[in-house]
Amino acid sequence: MSERFQWDDTNSSGIWWSTNVSIRDECILLKEDTQCEDSDIVELLRSIAQNIEDNGL
Template identity: 70%
Template sequence: MSQFNFDDTETSGIWWSTNVSIRDLCVELKADTNCADSEIVEFLRSIAKSIEVNGL
């Protein structure tokens, strides 16, 4: 996803708002589970891999 720059001054609204929503949910997940950032990153990677394999 390196082609996306999540600077809100350069990114279209839907991509920026999606990024913010996902980050907010990750913050909530971290607070609820006390997991490490690395565990959330691994969780997000597993979601991405699932999408690659199975599509949406």
């Protein structure tokens, strides 16, 4: 993880924490709805990350 995402940063740790929890909750719902494997979700998240790296938000 890059230096930018230090979890002890009191100015932004709450935002990062809540985002992490929200994404995890949605992944759990996706898994329940689709009966997919964890590896499928990891592949999806990597694909999303790569798309953001390539094209920005």
